Amino acid sequence: MSRAVGQIDPRKSEAILDAATELFAEKGAAATMDEIARRAGVSKQTLYNRFASKLDIGRALAARRSDAVTAPLRSEGDPQTVLTAYAIALLEKIVHGEAGASLRGLAMVSPEAPDIAAAIYDGGPGESLRRLSAWLGEQDRRGLLSVPDPDHAAEIFSGMALGHSHLRTLLGVHHPGADQIPERARETARRFIRAFLPD
Template sequence: MTTALGAGPAPKQRADATRNRARIITAAREAFVEHGALAPLDEIARRAGVGNATLYRNFADRRTLIHQVALSVIARVIEHAEAATAEEPDSFAALVRFVHASADERIGALCPLLSDHFDPDDPELEASRVRLEQVTNDLIARAHADGLLRADVGTGDVIIAITQLTRPLPGTACPDLDQFVHRHLQLFLDGLRNPARSELPGRPATLDDLKKRV
């Protein structure tokens, strides 16, 4: 029986609501990767195993859902960077772990979401970007300081590689290339090791360069 203060079933209800919200975000991320930002919300609800009413109760509209998906993916990428930094004694191994884990989050699919459906000055998104920049810069700086990462590579170079290799984007006629993503990422990572075997043209890409594109 529920007490006057509602102390009975409330914790379970909150836990169920939290799980539903998480399932919707996960399903939306998968749908957006496959079909783009206009993936049907009914399909997202079906994948999450919830009713349409539950989806709309948690996310008022498509823009709100996209916003939360993007923040969720960025948060997971930050967690990967922090875990790699804390748990890998070898700084280059930490970088390798971060790159492969970030690829599994399909961060390349975020690019059209951010460019077409976001306010670039959104404070929540900007705070996430700042934190992502900090943790990835730390990974790169450690590998540079240890002499394991070639000196002419910047944080932006790594992020660009991850985003490009986690495509093709939704709606293309390209075959399913996901099975090759980690193979090609490892080829890229092998090319980052110091000493360098070639001289790269231009200058290292920075995260500021990427912001100009969003």
């Protein structure tokens, strides 16, 4: 089925983001837009039609990750169910998949291109924290949890869920208990909720 004139093929955008992830991991900020286009199998014009710069690519990569991790917050489940699903999504992203390459790539990019690193943080982990904070604030307003400082509580929960997973992934070392993510997520959610139950 042919596309209408001016319609963007989302598969090409995904191929560009996948290529950028690989190249940032391999070369850091030295990865060029030309290399990204070649790796993605698209023309330079197609690349620039979607992303004007590496900064725009960084923002898109971060948004894609944040959307995936925070999907459980858009469900209608009870706090235990939602927080367990959120923790599973967070851990799966860090422990499995391309997270190691992405984190190492970001570490390489940071000193040479702090604007890209800041954009990736703000649009990815920073945005995920803001969404979790907003969700926790809503649970407080509904009386399901008592969360006087949702921003701080969001950081507490993320830290509880991840533990040292970020550091292990960044360094490429073994994740003990990587096959027990659902159990770990449930325990994290249970303990967090116990700490923030209304009086």
